Amino acid sequence: MAPPPVPSVLETDRLVLRPRRAEDAATYRLLWTERDPRVPEHRRIDAHGRPTVADVAARLGDEPGLLAVHRRDTDEVVGCCGLTGWGSPPPDEPELAFELLRAAQGRGYATEAGRAVVAWARASGCTRLRATVWDWNVASRRVLAKLGFRETGEVVARSAEGCSLLTVRDLRAGRVLPRAPVAIPRARSTGLLCQEN
Secondary structure: OOOOOOOOOEEOOOEEEEEOOHHHHHHHHHHHHHOOOOOOHHHOOOOOOOOOHHHHHHHHHHOOOEEEEEEOOOOOEEEEEEEEOOOOOOOOOOEEEEEEOHHHOOOOHHHHHHHHHHHHHHHOOOOEEEEEEEOOOHHHHHHHHHOOOEEEEEEEEEEOOEEEEEEEEEOOOOOOOOOOOOOOOOOOOOOHHHOOO
16 A cells, blocks of 8 residues: 555644644754653764754655644644654554654643544555554553554564564454553553563
8 A cells, every 4th residue: 555645734623733844843853852761872862963953854754644743722833643654564554653742741632643643544544553662651652552552562672771562553444453461551661561581
């Protein structure tokens, strides 16, 4: 399946999602500065201050399915949410991705934006979505669970800080994927969920 056309706008009660623009690059770079230190180094600001705002602006076209998330009441860009990974294995299974500024977290925006993107994926003919999430990222794991994603028990990457877990969401009508027997901890994980046997 080819990537679906990127919508010019997705609207929810409190948010507007639209293609990212170069003038939003400072906000996206701020996301880089706010990332948890357990995030792999290649996804954080390096010792030389890269990526810069210009670097981020130059890469916005790399993931056209990743949309800007605006608060409807202020028109402020608070993050991004969308579909990535077209053409990556498994084929025809895009990945849901989302990231919000710290000031916008804890308000239900990620879940609200995620619901709009899942609806877009379903309307575009996608039958299944995947998402990866670090085992210590309890808030994002809860968002994915609210969106109907199920942890598969598969670890897709390991680092000294933890493991990246695969979650999936079947979009076919009436299909419910079995839930893997993994409880989402209330406190931050110490990586114990993904230790090798």
